[in-house]
Amino acid sequence: MKTTLFYFTGTGNSLQIANNLCEELGDCELIPIAKVFHKDFISVSTEKVGFIFPLHYYGLPKIVHDFLAKLEFNNTNYIFAIITRSGDIDGAALVQVEKILRNKSRTLSAGFFILMPNNFLLLPDDRSEEENNEIIKNSKMDIKKISESIKINQINTKIEFKEGKINFFERTNLKFHKNVYESDKYFFVEETCNSCAICESVCPVDNIILVEGRPQWLHKCQQCLACINFCPKESIQYRKETIGVKRYYHPETTVKDLINQKK
Numbered sequence: 001m002k003t004t005l006f007y008f009t010g011t012g013n014s015l016q017i018a019n020n021l022c023e024e025l026g027d028c029e030l031i032p033i034a035k036v037f038h039k040d041f042i043s044v045s046t047e048k049v050g051f052i053f054p055l056h057y058y059g060l061p062k063i064v065h066d067f068l069a070k071l072e073f074n075n076t077n078y079i080f081a082i083i084t085r086s087g088d089i090d091g092a093a094l095v096q097v098e099k100i101l102r103n104k105s106r107t108l109s110a111g112f113f114i115l116m117p118n119n120f121l122l123l124p125d126d127r128s129e130e131e132n133n134e135i136i137k138n139s140k141m142d143i144k145k146i147s148e149s150i151k152i153n154q155i156n157t158k159i160e161f162k163e164g165k166i167n168f169f170e171r172t173n174l175k176f177h178k179n180v181y182e183s184d185k186y187f188f189v190e191e192t193c194n195s196c197a198i199c200e201s202v203c204p205v206d207n208i209i210l211v212e213g214r215p216q217w218l219h220k221c222q223q224c225l226a227c228i229n230f231c232p233k234e235s236i237q238y239r240k241e242t243i244g245v246k247r248y249y250h251p252e253t254t255v256k257d258l259i260n261q262k263k
C-alpha cells in the first residue's frame with residue numbers, strides 16, 4: 001500500500017527519520033512540506049499518509065500547522081505523525097494534529113515521538129558527540145519498530161483530546177507561532193562571515209538574502225535554526241545566547257539535502 005510522507009526539517013533529524021522510514025515501508029513517496037506549503041490547495045490521494053517534523057516549543061512548527069490546515073485527503077484511511085524531539089515532554093503536538101484533522105472529519109491513527117540530538121541552541125544541552133551518535137543509532141531501531149506498526153495499520157494515539165480545551169503546552173506553542181516570523185530580528189552576523197551564502201541556501205522558506213555579502217533576514221522565519229547550525233564559520237548568532245554554543249546538524253545530512261527540501 002503506497003504511503004505519502006510529508007516532512008519538514010531544520011537540521012536533518014526529521015529528514016533522516018523520513019528517509020529511514022521510507023526505506024522500511026517500501027512503496028513510499030517523500031514530499032517536503034517546504035516545497036508545497038505556499039500553494040493555495042494541497043491534496044493527497046494515498047491510503048496511508050504520514051507527517052514527520054520536529055517538536056517546536058512543545059508543539060507544531062508553524063509551517064507544519066499551516067500546511068496541515070490546508071491539506072485535503074482523498075482515499076486516505078490511515079494517518080500518522082512522527083515527531084522528532086530532543087527532550088522527553090510530549091507537549092501538545094499530537095493534540096494539535098488531531099484538532100486540525102477533526103476539522104476535516106478525519107482522525108489521527110497513530111502518533112510517535114523519536115528522541116534525536118538537540119538543534120535548539122537557545123536551550124543547549126550537554127550531550128557529547130558520542131551521546132548524540134548513540135541517540136541517532138537508537139533512532140534507527142525505533143524506526144524499524146514504528147514501521148512494523150505502520151505496516152499493519154496499528155492504531156496508537158494515546159492522545160487525551162478535550163474538545164475546545166487549550167493546555168499550557170498549546171498556549172506556549174501558539175505564542176511562539178505568533179512571534180516566529182519576526183523572531184529573526186535577533187540574528188546577527190559576525191565579522192568572520194565569509195559570504196559563502198550557505199545560510200541563504202539552507203533556509204527552507206527563503207527567508208535569507210545576502211546583501212553586500214552579508215545575510216539579511218526577511219521576517220518570515222520559522223526558527224528552524226538551519227542558518228545558524230549550518231554556518232561553517234559559526235558567524236551567525238542569535239542575540240548573544242549562542243556565542244560559544246556548539247552547533248549541530250545531523251551527520252548524514254548535507255547542505256544539498258536542505259536545498260532539495262525546497263526544490
Ligand SMILES: Cc1cc2nc3c(=O)[nH]c(=O)nc-3n(C[C@H](O)[C@H](O)[C@H](O)COP(=O)(O)O)c2cc1C
Binds near residue numbers: 089
Ligand atoms: C525553535 C525550536 C524549538 C524546539 N522546541 C523543542 C521542544 O519543545 N521540545 C523538545 O524536546 N525539543 C525541541 N526542539 C529540538 C528539536 O525538536 C529536535 O532537535 C529535532 O529533532 C530537530 O529536528 P530537525 O533537525 O528535523 O529540525 C526545538 C528546536 C527548535 C529549533
